[in-house]
Amino acid sequence: MVRFNMILLLIVVVCALGVVTSQHRGRKLFQDLEGEQERARQLDVEYGQLQLEMSTWATHPRIEKIARERLRMVSPDALGRVPPPPAAAPVVKKAVR
Secondary structure: OHHHHHHHHHHHHHHHHHHHHHHHHHHHHHHHHHHHHHHHHHHHHHHHHHHHHHHHHOOHHHHHHHHHHOOOOOOOOOOOOOOOOOOOOOOOOOOOO
16 A cells, blocks of 8 residues: 555656646746737837838938939929930040140
8 A cells, every 4th residue: 555655646746747847838938928029019119110211211302302413303394395404514525636
């Protein structure tokens, strides 16, 4: 009978260790889940900020300003004709002797 009680005690101890290990693993996974959810929230905020920045950079007045200043583009007149570009300084060729 003592042998049977010792076997039952050993089984109970092994089961108790299994429960403790299982609870620890569950808590650890829950902490990891909370961390990843916080990271997802931060990424959502950053994504919203980037969308706002992108919409600011893509406004029509800004694009028109860049087109006029950097690319030297002009708007067509009412008939759809584009005026010629401003005359550049004349190129003076030197005579070859």
